[in-house]
Amino acid sequence: MLDSVKIQRRQSEIRQSLAELVGKEAPSEDETRSMEDMDKEYRANEVRYRAALVAEDEERREAKDDLETRSDREWSELMGQFEMRQVALALDEGRALDGQTAEIVTELRERGGYRGVPVPWEALEQRAGETIASGTPDPMQTRPIIDRLFPQSVAARMGGQMINIPQGEVEYPVVTSSVTASWQATETGNVADPSAYATTDKPLAPDHTLGIQMKLTRKTLKQSGQALEQAVRRDMNGAMSQEMDRVAFLGSGSSGEPDGVIAGASGYGITETAVDAAASWSAFRAAVTRFMLANAAGSPSAVRLLIRPEVWDAMDDAYIDTGTGLTEWDRLVKNIPAGNIAMSPNALAAPTGDPAESSALLTTNVGGVPPFFVATWGAVDLIRDPYSDAQSGGLRLTALATMDVTVARGVQLEVLTGVQ
Structure with a gap:
């Protein structure tokens, strides 16, 4: 859990405790000291909270970038596990597809109709590390x-x-429209009429x-x-x-x-x-x-x-x-x-x-x-x-x-x- 979130939760607990103590008309000495201690802790936590936000800003940006690229990366990794061998056996012997290959074929069928077995374009790439018998x-x-x-x-x-x-x-x-610029010829003159945006x-x-x-x-x-x-x-x-x-x-x-x-x-x-x-x-x-x-x-x-x-x-x-x-x-x-x-x-x-x-x-x-x-x-x-x-x-x-x-x-x- 991020430090800023922990501090926010502690601040919420302090506010709740202070609200209970402040509502008393005649608090005891222990309760008064407790209010002073919690007040000091609350002010100190405010400084810690701002510092935590600054420190975690870079982590948030990295996490945002990771979320933006994660779907493409996961799809690429999934495509890398597609096996043309299973497609050949399914067409030749009727063997059922399994694993990642079956998952990819099922998703492709949901997106469009295919008479045969759909093969993703990524599967046609020559992958590094492949060997031939x-x-x-x-x-x-x-x-x-x-x-x-x-x-x-x-x-x-x-x-x-x-x-x-x-x-x-x-x-x-x-855009095919031709917009031209013009100058105001006189003090009371007009500039060129607007052109349609085509x-x-x-x-x-x-x-x-x-x-x-x-x-x-x-x-x-x-x-x-x-x-x-x-x-x-x-x-x-x-x-x-x-x-x-x-x-x-x-x-x-x-x-x-x-x-x-x-x-x-x-x-x-x-x-x-x-x-x-x-x-x-x-x-x-x-x-x-x-x-x-x-x-x-x-x-x-x-x-x-x-x-x-x-x-x-x-x-x-x-x-x-x-x-x-x-x-x-x-x-x-x-x-x-x-x-x-x-x-x-x-x-x-x-x-x-x-x-x-x-x-x-x-x-x-x-x-x-x-x-x-x-x-x-x-x-x-x-x-x-x-x-x-x-x-x-x-x-x-x-x-x-x-x-x-x-x-x-x-x-x-x-x-x-x-x-x-």
């Missing part, structure tokens, strides 16, 4: 599965914000579902053992990350895909500028200047750049001064930090034409608002299908995820085309 005794020993190569995600590196929506749609109101809603809707299907043969199920669970999780994670990263920038807006930031630039109100020249710092500098003139960026270091690896290759080989070895790439990273530059063959279309031309994307974060949002709904829905491959004893697993992409303010992004 070295194989099972067999005439042929199967070693750990070597994964496919997937491109690294660039959506987060370009400032995009990943948000998870339990259900329904989400809208972000963006906003435009940028919706995120669960209209786009991404599906991944995995076919597991009977031999794989019998031979790989626990290594299969790890491999399926990693492969699902990589395939989903690759496709979500691609459509975030190159989504066509048709055939079930959301509108990507680059492919749907005109619909989002994003400026598209044709460079039609060799990649150089001057071409990117002009775009950065436009950002700064639009109050979207305060300096080149606030800008993020997405390019193809071929553009880096061309710029690093374009020498400005052969004597010093200075290249166009050196000039670029001198102004835009290397940590703000992302190179991806997945988020940008391959170069075409002669000379080969590609696109580039510039983004910036303004007032804490990310340049674009990538939303996911609920959890990954993992569905078991034992019938399609029943003749061969195989099993099909389908993972479904719903997502959408939107841009809050087009002025925070710019697409450069014709970068040679």
Whole structure:
């Protein structure tokens, strides 16, 4: 118990005792001395109480911070105990879920409807300390599965914000009104009339579902053992990350895909500028200047750049001064930090034409608002299908995820085309 609380309780007891003694018309000498002692103790406790509040102020702040972060920390720890192995056994053998995995699945089912077993997004993360079975005794020993190569995600590196929506749609109101300032021209003159405060809603809707299907043969199920669970999780994670990263920038807006930031630039109100020249710092500098003139960026270091690896290759080989070895790439990273530059063959279309031309994307974060949002709904829905491959004893697993992409303010992004 805190000292301040103990002192408060003692003060309450003293006041109660004093009230009983003060009510007597002729208190005895012992009662009078008792009142004097309690009065001294009461005054001393007031000083101790103020000192205790000062000493406990820091403890209260620490406790407040702990309460604010405790729920997120407990949820993260709970997700760390989710076992994909139990999901695989439940789908394959009908085994009942137990422990933390059963608790998580039950909570996810209460939040939304799933045909199969809901798998939280956190369960797809590659966790530190995980091991893979070295194989099972067999005439042929199967070693750990070597994964496919997937491109690294660039959506987060370009400032995009990943948000998870339990259900329904989400809208972000963006101010579109133009308020101008004016001066009073004369002593009795008026300033400009007020302008309406107008906003435009940028919706995120669960209209786009991404599906991944995995076919597991009977031999794989019998031979790989626990290594299969790890491999399926990693492969699902990589395939989903690759496709979500691609459509975030190159989504066509048709055939079930959301509108990507680059492919749907005109619909989002994003400026598209044709460079039609060799990649150089001057071409990117002009775009950065436009950002700064639009109050979207305060300096080149606030800008993020997405390019193809071929553009880096061309710029690093374009020498400005052969004597010093200075290249166009050196000039670029001198102004835009290397940590703000992302190179991806997945988020940008391959170069075409002669000379080969590609696109580039510039983004910036303004007032804490990310340049674009990538939303996911609920959890990954993992569905078991034992019938399609029943003749061969195989099993099909389908993972479904719903997502959408939107841009809050087009002025925070710019697409450069014709970068040679």
